[in-house]
Amino acid sequence: MEDVARATSVVELFETRDWESSFSPDKQMRAVTALERGRVLFFPHLAFDPDPEARRLLGMAAGDEGRKNVSLDPATGRVHGTSAQDLDKARLGAVMEQFGGRAHALVGALFPRYASRIERARTSFRPSEIAGRASTARHDDKLLHVDAFPTRPTGGRRILRVFANAAPDGVERVWRVGEPFEAFARGFMPKLRRPLPGQAYVMHKLGLTKTRRSAYDHYMLRLHDAAKLDAGYQRDAPRTVVSFPPGTAWMCYTDCVLHAALAGRFAFEQTFHLPVEAMADPTLSPLRVLERITGRKLGEGASG
Ligand SMILES: [Fe+2]
Known part of the structure; x- marks a missing residue:
């Protein structure tokens, strides 16, 4: 089923070369429509190219064995997941902050209707090669999945991610992109168990989740796991391979x-x-899709 020709149906191209570009109303409309309909916005000429000193630090981060991600919390400025110390750690944080600021400017310019409601969360740098990395199926991001995180419930809020390939040596970042969310969810939801009464309350009280897990979060985690653990689905589900060369950027609702x-x-x-209410069309959100499938309210404040 891997069909490169289908790439044009999952990717929407934007020719901008500048992270601080402005966009015409037509382009803004094209962007928000494509994004909310589950396409990947691809910027083939939009490079995030750290300077040589920054590259040295990024190379050091790549040498941190067993570490998948370096992360920056923009609220505190703290950098996690690196053995870099003192000035090097601060400089690494500054490179990541530079990327986060550019991504924020791009999102603000492309989606003016989101500007007052969007929240910047963590910035990450992913130095290590993905291919050949061993992990359990549940943690294996080489398998098709939608993003949902056990300790960070969203209550239905969207997860929008901006990526840039800054590899110095021509190495492409290769993704598979699967079927539309609603088709995927309709296939798996009947097989998933409902949330247990009281479970979200107890997990929050025990500190296992940062906020209380909604029924939406429960189902999204189950969908994430069910897709990864279903070898037949991973083998047979519709998918398209998309490659992102160095010097390019892309974004989607993951x-x-x-x-x-x-x-x-x-x-x-x-x-x-x-x-969800800040979207141009909230009915396209996974929260509203899952509510349509289950016939129940699932977001923050809904009972499990
Ligand atoms: Fe992911």
Whole structure:
């Protein structure tokens, strides 16, 4: 089923070369429509190219064995997941902050309707090669999945991620992109168990989740796991291979775009959260899709 020709149906191209570009209303409309319909916005000429000193630090981060991600919390400025110390650690944080700021400017210019409601979350740098990395199926991002995180419930808020391939040596970042979210969810939801009464309350009280897990979060985690653990689905599900060369950037709602990162290294990523009501068409959100399928309210404040 891997069909490169289908790439044009999952990717929407933007020719901009500048992270601080402005966009015409037509382009803004094209961007928000494509994004909310589950396409990947691809910027083939938009490079995030750290200077040589920054590259030295990024190379050091790549040498941190067993570490998948370096992360920056923009609220505190703290950098996690690196053995770099003192000035080097601060400089590494500054490179990541530079990427996060550029990603934020791009999102603000492309989606003016989101600007007052969007929240910048963690910035990450992913130095290590993905191909050949061993992990359990549940943690294996080489398998098709939608993003959902056990300790960080969203309550239905969207997960928008901006990526850039900063590999110095021509190494492409290779993704698989799967079927539309609603088709995927309709296939798996009947097989998933409902949340247990009281479970979200207890997990929050025990400190296992940062906020209380909603029924939406429960189902999204189950969908994430069910897709990864279903070898037949991984083998047979519709998918398209998309390659992102160095010097390019891309973004999508990773909570609805089925994706698998197959290969690549030296990528930057910036996460944003957006309330469903701030979307141009909230009915396209995974929250509203799952509510239509279950016939129940599932977001923050809904009972499990
Ligand atoms: Fe993911």
